[in-house]
Amino acid sequence: MTWLGRHGPRRSKADVPREEAAQFLVPGGPLAGSIGGAPQASGFGPLGRRSRLLSSGRRGVAISTTSTVVFVGAVVAIFLLAPGSAAVRHSFLSPEHMWQAFLGNPSKGYYSVGAAIWLNIRMFLAAEVIILILGLVVAVVRQSVGPVLFPLRIVSTIYVDVFRGVPLLLVVYVLGFGVPALSLGFLSKQSAAVYGVTALVLSYSAYVSEVYRAGLNSVHQSQVAAARSLGLSQWNSLRFVILPQAIRNIVPALLNDFISLQKDTALVGVLGAIEASEAAQIYASTTFNYSSFVVAAALFLILTIPLARFTDHLILRDRNRRLAGSK
Amino acid sequence: MATDNPVYTPWFVNNHPANGKGYEAAVTYAVAAKLGFKSSQVKWVYEPFNNSYAPGPKKFDFDINEVSYTPQRAQEVTFSSSYYADRQALVVLKNGPLVKNHSPAALKTYLYGDQIGTTSLAYIISQISPTQRPKPYNNLNDVKSALDTHQIQAFVTDTPTAQFIAADQVPGSTVVGQFPSTGEHFGMLFQKGDKLVGCVNWALAALTQAGTIQALQRRYLQIYLTIPTIKP
Numbered sequence: 001m002t003w004l005g006r007h008g009p010r011r012s013k014a015d016v017p018r019e020e021a022a023q024f025l026v027p028g029g030p031l032a033g034s035i036g037g038a039p040q041a042s043g044f045g046p047l048g049r050r051s052r053l054l055s056s057g058r059r060g061v062a063i064s065t066t067s068t069v070v071f072v073g074a075v076v077a078i079f080l081l082a083p084g085s086a087a088v089r090h091s092f093l094s095p096e097h098m099w100q101a102f103l104g105n106p107s108k109g110y111y112s113v114g115a116a117i118w119l120n121i122r123m124f125l126a127a128e129v130i131i132l133i134l135g136l137v138v139a140v141v142r143q144s145v146g147p148v149l150f151p152l153r154i155v156s157t158i159y160v161d162v163f164r165g166v167p168l169l170l171v172v173y174v175l176g177f178g179v180p181a182l183s184l185g186f187l188s189k190q191s192a193a194v195y196g197v198t199a200l201v202l203s204y205s206a207y208v209s210e211v212y213r214a215g216l217n218s219v220h221q222s223q224v225a226a227a228r229s230l231g232l233s234q235w236n237s238l239r240f241v242i243l244p245q246a247i248r249n250i251v252p253a254l255l256n257d258f259i260s261l262q263k264d265t266a267l268v269g270v271l272g273a274i275e276a277s278e279a280a281q282i283y284a285s286t287t288f289n290y291s292s293f294v295v296a297a298a299l300f301l302i303l304t305i306p307l308a309r310f311t312d313h314l315i316l317r318d319r320n321r322r323l324a325g326s327k
Numbered sequence: 328m329a330t331d332n333p334v335y336t337p338w339f340v341n342n343h344p345a346n347g348k349g350y351e352a353a354v355t356y357a358v359a360a361k362l363g364f365k366s367s368q369v370k371w372v373y374e375p376f377n378n379s380y381a382p383g384p385k386k387f388d389f390d391i392n393e394v395s396y397t398p399q400r401a402q403e404v405t406f407s408s409s410y411y412a413d414r415q416a417l418v419v420l421k422n423g424p425l426v427k428n429h430s431p432a433a434l435k436t437y438l439y440g441d442q443i444g445t446t447s448l449a450y451i452i453s454q455i456s457p458t459q460r461p462k463p464y465n466n467l468n469d470v471k472s473a474l475d476t477h478q479i480q481a482f483v484t485d486t487p488t489a490q491f492i493a494a495d496q497v498p499g500s501t502v503v504g505q506f507p508s509t510g511e512h513f514g515m516l517f518q519k520g521d522k523l524v525g526c527v528n529w530a531l532a533a534l535t536q537a538g539t540i541q542a543l544q545r546r547y548l549q550i551y552l553t554i555p556t557i558k559p
Contacts, residue, residue, distance in 0.1 A: 181472075
């Protein structure tokens, strides 16, 4: 490192006079951020100098408050002043309908939206576990180089192309109505939720395998070379060196796909599984009022927003870890 | 005029409302003629059942699609007076247990499915009260597929539709019987507060008095009405 060369042979920290050391600890200096203190990322981003200048201070607060009020006020005004506003508010935002939909009343023909979200939760938890494993397997197979695995590589490529290209709703229909119709015994007698989870797994594993591949490619070739030169076999270098780094890089993308999966469990409702959006649809068709959909949407938001904020926190923490000490 | 797609006999024929055949098509053209419109002035649009009650201006004058009147629905849309008093019938698989065993106690043990939001589904839940929760489907087509692929054992719908499905659409099914009337009737669906409903009600009353409605029912629906009655 150049600053060591400029100052002659290496000395221990104890030998460096206090003033000399201080110049390396100023903000923006070479050692800034590495000894106590907050990391100083440069330029843009949440810690950049430019955004700090604009967002702090009384002027910044005044500007952001005013713009928020104007924006929200404009949207609310358009909504309230539109000619059809009263009808829409009754149809979509009626409190007693929302409460009735949340509670449900089977004797009148509709089920509880609040209870139905539990089926969504079970579906996406089950699906996510299988997707993470299956996606990784497909990605590793596609990244392999041995000629023995060639047929598997071809099959994986076709699988990813097909299931990224076909809309999830069609996959749900084909599996949910087609497999029972084939009368294959045990396979054809499962509940609608099972076929729905299968469709979600097939479709999302294709996407997630591409995310894994991006992660595997993001690990520098020198890591692979170093692992091999230490005598690790291909499988062991993958397991102990490549995968930990690859997965750490792509955790935000995986969480993003998980949030998307939580919403897509709503599509399983077309098979007759009484999940939240299907329960909302049943209520709407029975009473001719759409407020149940607002209830279902709110429940989905309660599920997905905490995860979204957690993803943001992870991205920030990862950024701090990677950029600590640099300008 | 609006209706769904596909639509079935005996309400419409060949999924083509403009040919005027089928009970609902015939009633529509009769009402239009009473109001002074020529057949060529009647235009049909496609409106799925689940969209027909959305708020706001509609792209049709009224929707005729076997929609049952309920007081709760009448708060959201406006219904015309009745053009058919329907009863619910039970469609089952021919070689299933339901054909022989359909006492009220036995009916509770079977697996039903039905179209969501229909009075048929509400009938199953409230009157038959089966022990297994009935499976909901978005439209009648999916219900038929479910019966065909043995995912459900029976479903309920209005008698003429039930008879048509059993005779034509799902080969392995049959209508076991129809349930006693619950006072249900079909009405045409209008946007809430639409003034046109007054004119249509006048036309329907005039047609009923002239015997036209009864003649149309005899012509299109009579053969579907000679089905035994069973209790829920």
